[in-house]
Structure formats: C-alpha cells, structure tokens
Amino acid sequence: MDILNKNIFILTGAGISKESGINTFREKDGLWDNYKIEEVCTVEGFKKNPDYVNKFYNERKKILECPKIIPNHGHKSLASFENKCSGEFLLVTQNIDNLHEKAGSKKILHMHGTLDFAFCMFCKIRLKFDFNLSSKYKCPNCGNVGNVRVDVVWFGEQPKFLDKIYKYLEMTDIFISIGTSNNVYPAAGFIDFIMQTDRKVKMYEFNIEKTNKSYLFDEVFIGPASKTIPKFVESLS
Numbered sequence: 001m002d003i004l005n006k007n008i009f010i011l012t013g014a015g016i017s018k019e020s021g022i023n024t025f026r027e028k029d030g031l032w033d034n035y036k037i038e039e040v041c042t043v044e045g046f047k048k049n050p051d052y053v054n055k056f057y058n059e060r061k062k063i064l065e066c067p068k069i070i071p072n073h074g075h076k077s078l079a080s081f082e083n084k085c086s087g088e089f090l091l092v093t094q095n096i097d098n099l100h101e102k103a104g105s106k107k108i109l110h111m112h113g114t115l116d117f118a119f120c121m122f123c124k125i126r127l128k129f130d131f132n133l134s135s136k137y138k139c140p141n142c143g144n145v146g147n148v149r150v151d152v153v154w155f156g157e158q159p160k161f162l163d164k165i166y167k168y169l170e171m172t173d174i175f176i177s178i179g180t181s182n183n184v185y186p187a188a189g190f191i192d193f194i195m196q197t198d199r200k201v202k203m204y205e206f207n208i209e210k211t212n213k214s215y216l217f218d219e220v221f222i223g224p225a226s227k228t229i230p231k232f233v234e235s236l237s
C-alpha cells in the first residue's frame with residue numbers, strides 16, 4: 001500500500017522523547033518515582049501547595065532548555081514523513097515537551113498542553129512560559145497574584161482539541177501510535193473509536209515493548225522509536 005498519499009493520523013507519547021533524555025512518568029525510574037501524580041497534576045494539589053507544583057514545572061522547563069535535550073531520529077523522521085505526505089496529516093502528541101516542533105513538525109496538536117505556555121486561572125490570559133512560575137507571580141494582564149499556572153492538562157481537566165482530533169480520526173486511513181501505552185483515556189479511546197468505524201483503517205504501533213493494546217494493531221514494531229521510526233519512514237519512499 002502506498003501510504004504517502006493516504007490520510008495519516010499519528011499519536012505520540014512520552015516514549016518518543018525518552019531517548020532525548022526526557023523521562024516517561026509511569027515506567028520504572030520514571031518521574032512518578034520522585035513525585036506523586038495527585039500532588040503535581042491536579043488543581044487540588046496546586047491549591048494545597050502551589051510552589052511545590054510550580055517547582056515541578058519550572059524544573060521540567062529547565063530540562064527542555066538544556067542544550068543536550070534535542071530531538072532524536074524518531075522526532076526528525078516524523079517531520080520528514082509529514083513533508084513527504086500528500087494526503088491529510090495530523091500529529092497529535094500527549095507530550096508537553098517541544099521536541100516535535102524543534103524537529104520541524106508543523107501540523108501538530110498538544111492534547112495535554114505544553115510547557116511553552118502558562119495561563120492565568122483568574123482572567124484566562126495565555127502567557128508565554130518564559131519566566132519562573134511562583135505563587136508571588138503577578139498576572140501582567142489582570143494583576144492577580146498567585147493564579148498563573150502552567151498550561152498543561154491536569155487530571156480531571158478536559159484534554160485540548162478533541163473535536164478537531166475526532167474529525168481527523170473520522171477520515172484517517174492510517175493510525176500510527178508511537179511510544180504510548182495507550183492506557184490513558186481519552187487517547188486510549190482513539191483506538192476504540194477506530195475499531196468501531198466501518199472504514200478500513202490500517203493501524204501501526206511502535207513501542208519498546210508490547211502493550212496491552214498491541215493485539216489490535218495490524219503491525220507492531222518493537223524497539224526504540226529513534227531506530228524503528230526512521231526505518232519505517234525510509235521504507236515508504
């Protein structure tokens with residue numbers, strides 16, 4: 001099948017950025033070994049201890065600014081895949097890092113938000129996150145103090161762009177899942193949605209190991225994303 005003229009939907013997760021030096025959350029040695037999810041990924045946690053949460057995201061941002069944190073061959077080959085495609089193409093990432101953009105991806109949606117932005121919970125203005133988050137920070141728009149937080153989707157909050165994402169899912173011919181366990185909803189629901197459509201959608205999974213959804217895919221590529229994705233993309237031309 002010539003994939004390059006089909007409609008392509010790609011979903012990426014923390015696994016694609018692992019080889020760039022950004023830890024996943026749930027895996028052994030992942031970030032959750034040091035932090036509790038409910039403390040840094042909920043509004044309740046933020047209200048209880050805002051500067052603990054702010055510190056967590058300031059640290060994540062600093063890591064991204066580190067010169068050695070750069071896109072790997074997995075990110076780069078997805079950007080060249082996008083350039084080669086003549087059909088509809090959308091990359092949806094659950095990642096909050098900016099490595100896809102740095103690699104050159106253009107049509108990309110961050111469904112869990114991004115470390116590039118913060119917002120004021122009071123006046124809702126979106127701000128470029130190029131300062132240190134702090135409970136003493138004054139919103140430059142409304143002057144409210146202590147209400148600016150990272151623009152990342154926390155537990156109990158609605159992921160972004162779902163309407164647009166489902167529009168693309170409805171017309172996609174190819175669904176590619178990369179570096180994600182597919183365990184976390186609503187992203188996990190994308191697979192359920194495809195399984196229920198009458199259209200024939202070819203599904204590919206790329207992961208370092210089998211996931212509990214692997215059996216639903218037409219082809220499963222086991223290995224590090226920095227190796228398996230370039231090989232796959234090169235095979236398409």
Ligand code: NAD
Pocket residue numbers: 013014015016017018019022023024025026027030094095096097112178179180181182183184206207208209211223224225226
């Ligand atoms: P997840 O549940 O999707 O798990 C990561 C997956 O990546 C696992 O299935 C693992 O087997 C796979 N993986 C690990 N190394 C890999 C490699 N080299 N190549 C291919 N696959 C590999 O994600 P999570 O870590 O539980 O994170 C949950 C959420 O937290 C994310 O959806 C995201 O919103 C956020 N998060 C973002 C980042 C980031 O921006 N880089 C990092 C960690 C967590």
